[in-house]
Amino acid sequence: MSGSPADEGSPAPGPERALRLGTRASTLALAQSGMVAEALTAATGRAVELVHVTTYGDTSREALSVIGGTGVFVNALREAIYAGDVDFAVHSLKDLPTAAPEGLHLAAITERAAVNDALVARDGLKLADLPAGAKVGTGAARRMALLKMIRPDLEIVPIRGNVDTRVNHVRSGDLDAVVVALAGLQRLGRAEEATEVFGPDVILPSPGQGALAVECKDPELAELLAVLDSPLTRAAVVAERTMLAVLEAGCSAPVGGHAIALDDNVLSLTGVVATVSGSRGLRLSHAGAVSEPEALGRRVAQALLADGAAELMEAGA
């Protein structure tokens, strides 16, 4: 194949030109895409060029629940791949809808960074130190519900926007605290602003949190990108996302899921489902084979459903 011109009819980008990586232009997306680009170049020697793609989710001020959920960030990047404007894209895995898109390969799921949620509070405060009625910003139903379970007195303020924007609400004094993904803070070089890092036992993360998904259309490119895949992270997030899919939870439902490898062969998956108000919640864990993450995801989802998860998600309060 080497030496064949890129325009000879093969959709596979020839080795002579840089691979075009489509990315949102937010600081976090640029950091994530940059990390993947560097890792790919280090592993394969291929040059990677970042191509900015503006998504409706970036320009709209509307609530995500109104404009179609986090899928809006993903769709514009996918369109750019389908159109051939870019060769591949990097997404935060937790933003990917669970349904597999037609004609695209989930070529790599990168080794997971921190799965934790983190509190960024004024004056170095921890959750337990916040005064009664303190204003805590988050737009995620899961975070709202799980925070309310621990501190029913808090005033949850629904905010959205990039991680920097959200953290800046604390800097400016609008809010006493925000809850964001630690992985996001770390990738922005702002991890030291976290005043508390929540273990999964306290706030169970979102399915896929901390992992990046690398997606492309061309099968040969998918083989090249697979060098970035972490099989253990893939097994964990497949278990988490299967659970989410079986629960049929929209991205707005308060659902958490987190799988860890107990050893090379055994995965433990914990799932949580709650009412948005945090008035009621269910949480349980099962273990299963690393080689069969879908079965584990289904098992945890079915156990949650058997305990009344569907009613909780519909309750709305």
Ligand SMILES: NCc1[nH]cc(CCC(=O)O)c1CC(=O)O
């Ligand atoms: N919902 C937006 C989003 N998607 C991915 C991350 C963080 C990075 C990650 O989870 O890998 C964030 C920010 C946040 O949740 O605070």
